[in-house]
Structure formats: structure tokens, C-alpha cells
Amino acid sequence: MLNFSELYPCSNQARMAHSLDGMWKFRFDPEEKGLQEGWQHKLPHPISMPVPASFADFFTTKEERDYCGDFWYETEVFVPREWEKQELEIRFGSITHRSFVYCNGNLAVTHEGGFLPVVANVTDYVKFGEVNTFVIKANNELNEESLPCGTTTVLSDGRKLAKPYFDFFNYSGIQRSVWLVSKPKESIEDFSVEYELNGEDAVVHYQIMTNGNHEVSFELFDEAKQQVSKSTGGQGSVIVPKAHLWNVGDAYLYQAVMRIWDGETLIDEYSSKIGIRTVKIVGKEIQINGKAVYLKGFGKHEDFEVIGRGFNWGVLKRDFECMKWIGANCFRTSHYPYAEEWYQFADEEGFLIIDEVPAVGMMRSTRNFADAGTGQFTRFFETPTVPNLLKAHLQAVEEMIVRDKNHPSVIAWSLFNEPETTSEESKDYFTTIFEAARALDPQKRPMTGAFEKNSQPEICKCYQLCDFICLNRYYGWYIKGGPELVDARKAFLVEMNKWKDKNLNVPFVFTEFGTDTMPSEHKLPSIMWSQEYQNEYLDMNFEIFDQFDFIQGELVWNFADFQTTEGIMRVNGNKKGIFDRARQPKSAAFVLKNRWESMD
């Protein structure tokens, strides 16, 4: 059980949410002296820093861009006296990767994990009717007992350097929106909904968690703001006659309004949009509202020029416009839960999301892409750090499912990306993760994880845990690229026939396949890294996908080019985007558009 509410802030007659986004103060703390020197009260000689944003790409020196270690943020905010009778929280969409939140010098909360909300109750520390100081001490070092996995080295000049076991830049900071939330002492802490379709009608089972005993009401309003059902009690079921279902590319959202009452007097109110739909795996099909859907889309990243992984509504808008233009219906939040606004907008747009926990880098070989091809350095789950890693992983799974469980867009949980999966230890580890996850989702969504190429059908011990199987495969890129494409195709077919022979009777989705492609390069005949090669590679993959009826989705790696750590395998980042980093199409975008539009 989480000891804080994950509910997204809202304002109404009982609650106020005040945005703290804007220019904050900032300081690096390479000597870790901040606490002794009292920085939690006030940062000495700070610089300015925008929130939300990653700090890295604002700077003009490598020392600052690549900074690894402790860093601090500060802001001041006036808290009105009218809020005195309320509980006051400061809520961060995330802070990478671990954080200490101080209010007027008092430690209010600590949090581990950089991609899920950090909520601090500051009621006892805040001065009402005055200006208050919030200071955050954060740390972005990587290790093998927290997520995502990596290590931290020390350079000869004493500087720490993050060494990710994963292929994206270790962007850090306060990368998502910050809210000051005032809510009643007795309040709604969480709610959940699940659905049953009954002919034209829908049954909505709801549960409302509060921290008190007063009467609770639950109401549903349609898009015309007409009340369609009402009930009282902390849990129950309401019928929505002739329910307007939420569908792929055709979203419909009801407004759920929950209230706590003391007789006729309102104590608290919380409202949220919900979408009525079911998700089920039936044999080889992924079914939404009882109808099979083929997933078309991308693995993405939260990544953009200048702001790094910082949330930005403009980037979100452009990404959705590009995804609609190309005929996509789905994306995976590779390799971490995204800012909540992504899910809210996907709910509005009728997009499907595979929601992924930040369990990436669980195979040491990926620290060096040259090693990955060999499959050496496995046995990740036999080290003494595993019990702590498991704890962090379970916590992230719980926080993700609690946060995102009511979004109609979320159709599945991805509990890992490309870990080692062939040892008994990996099987035990992921059995624990899957069992915990299954107990948490009221909607019982399908569970999966993304398997890399060493997870072959004859040796993988973890695919059995999944309701549908996600494969990341690079036949024609990491394996037999360029002139060997015909052999890549053959090897790919050999593997797919082995999966077919297992007769698993579950859907498979390709969650990664792609080629690094420079928008500048054209070549006839094609050559690896040219736009023409990306098209040929995609055509080969599609020809294979279309041969197997259990393949029920294709999410290309990646939606757009994105920043990574520097190295001999990456040219200023990963270039597997179908769009470049500025969100302009490579020629493969037109190949995908043709295919996906013709599949409708």
C-alpha cells in the first residue's frame, strides 16, 4: 500500500491545485556538502533552472551536461491563509532518480525512482499567509539495485560519470510538472473503475478509497454533461444504459464525479474522465470491446532538443499529430512510465498504450553495444544486489499501476525491457514481479515484457509469464545487416517458425524492430544507414509479420531519433526514428503510412 495519494491534481469547490512550473533555482553539489552547509533551508549562489525540464542540454560545458551526482532545486511560493484548514501537498510528476523534499528546511518526504510521482505532505511545515521555501535534493547516479540499471564511474579528475546499461541519455532533473495541492483533511485518496458489457448496457464497478467514514457518492456524466447514473457508498456498481464505448481512434469519455458528504455538506470532491471499454486476450487476438485490434505504432521516448526529457505540451501535440497522420493506433512508453499528460491525451485521442515500468538494463552486456551481439555477461540475477533491485522494481510496478489504472488508453503493462531471461534466477525474479502486478490491477489488463534476441523459444524461461509476448528483433540490423539481408530474413523465419511450433495460442507483438537511418543519406542501391535501407528492412519485416497469424502488432523502434550516451555505435544519438528529432519524416514514414492506412 502506498502511503500517499497518486491522484492527479484537480481544482473544484473542495480542492485547489496551483502550478509551480516556471523558473526555479538550482545548484550542483559534486562534493555532497549541501546538507552540512544547510542548503535545505536556502541554496547559496544558485543559478536559474526551468521546471519542467532536464538540466543537461541547457548548458554549454560537458561537465554540466554530463553531470552525475547530487543536485538541488529551490522555489519560493506564497501559501494563502484560506488554505489553513486544509491538508497541503507538493506533488512532483517525477524527480530523477531519487529525491529528498524539504519545506522551510524540514524533510517532508524521500523517494526512490525517477519516473513516477513524488508527493510530500507539508501541512505541518508550511507557514500559511506567508512565503514558503521548497528545496529538493536529488541524485541521478545509476547502480544495479535501482531502476533503470547501470553503474557510476569516477573519472581521473574526480567527476562522477553515469554508465547506463541502456540506450538513452541519463536525462535528469525535475522533468515533469509540479503542483501545490490543497485538499480537505478527510479526502478521496484513490478510486478505481472496471467494466462489464451487458448487451448495449455497461456495468461500471467502482471503488472509492477515503481516509474517513462519511458517506460517499459516485456520479457519471456523459459528454453532453448529462447525468447517466448515480450511486452512494464507497464501492458499488452502476449501470450505464446504451453505453457509449471508448474505442480505438474513437474515444468517448464520461466524467466520474466522486464526493464525500457530511449530511448535506460537501467535504471533498474529485472528478476524473473515464472511458468504458474492455481489454481481453482471446486466443491469438488482442480484443478491445470484444473486437480484435492489430497494434500499429511505435516505441517512443520522452526526448526533445534543449528540454531533454522535460514534459512539453507542444511536443506531445506534434507527436500525436504525426502518429495520427501515419495511421498509428498504439505506442509503448519505452522504457519508463511517461508524464501523466501523455495518458490523459491518449484517452482523449483513442490511442492504445503499453505502459512500461523502468526495468531496463538488466543485462550487463547492453552497457556496451558491441558486447550485446555476443550474448555474453548474462546471469544478471545472481548478484547480491538482486534483493534490493527486486524491491525497487516491485515499488515501481505498484506506483505505476496505482497511478495509471483508470486510463482507458492503457491496455497492457510491460514489466521489463530486454532483461536476461534464460536462468532459473531470472524466472524466480520475474515470477515474483508478475504475481505482484497481477494482484494490483482492478481491470486485470494483460501483462507482458519486451524480450531481446537471446530470449529464444528453446531457452527463454520467462515468456510463459506473459499474457501476450513482445519481441524486440533486429534481423537485418544487429544481425546480418546490409548485403546479408536475405540471410537475416531466413534466420528471422527460422526463429518465428520455432515460436509457431510451440503452439502457444497467444498474441505476439513486435515491440522493437528498426534501423539507424541518417536523414541526410540516400543511396541507390541502398546501404546501411541510408533512407532506402530503412525502407527495405521494413518491407522484409512486414513480409514476415504477415505470414504468421499470431503476430498481432508492430511497434517500430523508434518514433523519433533520440539522445543517448556517446559511443562508437551512436551518431549524436540513436537514429532509428521514423521521424527525426525535430519530428520531420524520413522516407520510411510514407512506407508506414501506406501500409497502416491500407490495413484499416
Ligand SMILES: O=C(O)[C@H]1O[C@@H](Oc2ccc([N+](=O)[O-])cc2)[C@H](O)[C@@H](O)[C@@H]1O
Ligand atoms: O539498439 C536499439 O536501437 C534499441 O534496441 C534495444 O537494445 C538492443 C541493443 C543491442 C542489440 N543487439 O546488439 O543485438 C539489440 C537490442 C533496446 O531495447 C532499445 O532501448 C535500444 O534503443
